[in-house]
Amino acid sequence: MTPSSRSSAPAAASVAASASASASASASASASASASASGSPALPAHAEVAILGAGVMGLAIAYNLAARGQKRIVVLDAHYLAWGASGRNGGGVRQQWSTEMNVRLMQESMEICAHFAEEMGINVWMRRGGYLFLARTDAAVARLTRNVALQNRCDLPTRMITPDEAQALVPELDTAPFVGACYNATDGIVFPWPFLWGYARAAQKRAVTIRTGTEVTAIERRGDDFRIATSAGTLTAGRVVCAAGAWSPRIARLVGGALPDRPVRHEILSTEPLKPFLKPMVSVIESGLYVSQSLRGELVGGVSLPEEDNPDGEVRLGARLEFLTTMARGLTELMPRLGHVKVVRQWAGPYDVSPDGDPIVGTLPGVPGFYVVCGFGGHGFMMAPVVARHYAAYLCGEAPHPFFDAWRADRFTTGGTPAPAREEMTIG
Amino acid sequence: MILCRCEDVTLADVQRAVKLGYRDLEEVKRYTGFGTGPCQGKECLREIACAIATAAGRDPATLAPFTSRPPLSPTELGVLAAASRK
Known part of the structure; x- marks a missing residue:
């Protein structure tokens, strides 16, 4: 048996639930069985939050937002699930770090990973x-x-x-x-791929629209919204989260911003x-x-x-x-x-990789309403479960986790505050 | 019926993957694990492609093969190590 064929049975059950849930949800009445390129649902005209990148970070943020009751969430990706770094990493999940922030975050992430299979109904082959x-x-x-x-x-x-x-x-x-x-x-x-399928299905079950095979070609401000042009049409979004990993600088440039990773x-x-x-x-x-x-x-x-x-x-x-x-x-x-x-x-x-090795989160400097979560330097997969949980809380207006200050995107341009301790336990 | 002998992926596994919406060779490879064993898809790629085409009602000519990964055939670590520049 392969890892994924073993996971098929619970996966099929959750997709059946997804289809019935979406039938009553106006935002995704045409939701297909899964987030595949050829089975993608129709692109809605408007999203409250558009998430760019259907890697583990983008999907986990979408799932956490939906679990908090947020509506009209759309995730866009140019490729298929697991095409990018979330499908290419070594699956290590560790708590040994050199900064207290990372140790504590990864302790929490490990807990999420340990319960992921039973909560999401998918085998992630954790050992x-x-x-x-x-x-x-x-x-x-x-x-x-x-x-x-x-x-x-x-x-x-x-x-x-x-x-x-x-x-x-x-x-x-x-x-x-x-x-x-x-x-x-x-x-x-862990085996990384089922995390993507687990988060994607749990998000779809909560009426999140996931469009794979959909490339973002332009982003511009239109009044209070962003207008996002894609290879599958155009939508507007109240807020945008760029979770495109190493492809983030390119996305930031589309909206006139700059990222240093x-x-x-x-x-x-x-x-x-x-x-x-x-x-x-x-x-x-x-x-x-x-x-x-x-x-x-x-x-x-x-x-x-x-x-x-x-x-x-x-x-x-x-x-x-x-x-x-x-x-x-x-x-x-x-x-x-x-x-x-x-x-x-x-x-x-x-x-x-960011200039100081730490991630980059929060508002993209100069572009209010446009958020970034990148620069994880090879640790994004293992950190995504916990970072996404706190990122969703932040987007819902709760007091931000301390990493939003330590890793804020404008630290490379303001130069005013003293640099906190930087992580030294990076491998690979 | 087993289509991928390395990873024991059956026709039913492929049909289930297609039903779930995975309709390209790359996606079905990831979902079922086919083509990730010792033959790296050399034996089964065509059979799986036909199974996907039939199950998804697609023209086989529209199915691109998945990215082939080096080495061309399984190679011993010792052989590769001997080729390294210290």
């Missing part, structure tokens, strides 16, 4: 095997030690361990190059399935290598390559041989027994 970070230098061990102390203050059971203890956790490791490690048993991995190509490879042997996600601090074993048995992982020149800021999704060979060397040095394991495919996706 909490922990995260093991390995360090080659004393300087890295000192940083990890400081971070573990912070995590412990947040009630996370992370602990510093010796290379020998790391090897006891993963006997296949060659720990000779490492001087220390840290391990948190409550971190884990940049796309950085990262790649992942997947091997043939193996008998379960690798419990935690393993990551090497110095190289950015990470690898986990999915519930299907495949090893899935990536490694950092030097950032390529990209003056035009285009998102590049081509696969490179250099990644394959660099990752293969890193992986076989880390676990020499893997030499005969076969790689079956590799793919690329963009990290959406």
Whole structure:
């Protein structure tokens, strides 16, 4: 059985519910069974909130808004569900960070992930095997030690361990190059795609219109509204949320704004399935290598390559041989027994990286009513469940979560306030 | 009837995916997992495309194949590692 065929039965049930719910909802009377390109519902003439990007962030914000009773929500995406970074990431969900904000947010996100399957009726193949970070230098061990102390203050059971203890956790490791490690048993991995289907169906059930295969070509202010031209027609929207990840700067330019994040190509490879042997996600601090074993048995992982020149800021999704060979060397040095394991495919996706590495949220400077949520630097998938929950509350007028101040979009232009601590535990 | 032998995806799985609205090879690949095993779709792409075309009432010529991913055939990590520049 494949992950998705296993999930088909509950998925079918929720879609049946969706069809009956939408029959009584004027906003989406023509709602189709799902958010596919060829089955997309008609584009409404007006949206209270138009969300640009049907990745996990956009869909989760739509779902949370609808769950709060908000009406006339439309999500637009140029491609199909899981085409972008939400369908291309490694599925890691961890709580080990270097800033209290991120530790606490990810503790909350982990809780949402842990209950996602039962609440949404879809199997997300979550496995909490922990995260093991390995360090080659004393300087890295000192940083990890400081971070573990912070995590412990947040009630996370992370602990510093010796290379020998790391090897006891993963006997296949060659720990000779490492001087220390840290391990948190409550971190884990998920299969990313069902999160999109789960959020999409739950949103559709609450009358959200999701249009895939619908490219936004122009956005302009018209009185109190935005006028959004798409490949499938035009609609107006009272407010717009750009959740387009690494494609956000392009969307911001359409409305006369500017965003400072940049796309950085990262790649992942997947091997043939193996008998379960690798419990935690393993990551090497110095190289950015990470690898986990999915519930299907495949090893899935990536490694950092030097950032390529990209003056035009285009998102590049081509696969490179250099990644394959660099990752293969890193992986076989880390676990020499893997030499005969076969790689079956590799793919690329963009990290959406801001100038200081922290996300960018809130109003797009100079464009009131136009909101952004981008710059998550490779962690957007795991953070989306919690960020979207608080983003919906913010859009509904509730007191904003503190991340709206720390990550506000105008911090790069005003330069007035002192920079808070920036996250250093980024991998891949 | 099994169409994708690597991942045990049946004709009924594909028909169910189409019924749910997934009507392109990329979408059905993601929803059913077909084409993600050792053959990477080399054995089953045509059969699945025909199944989608029949179930969705589409002209098979309008179905684009999914993006093929390197390597061309499953390749050992040790072989790839030997090709790396240290």
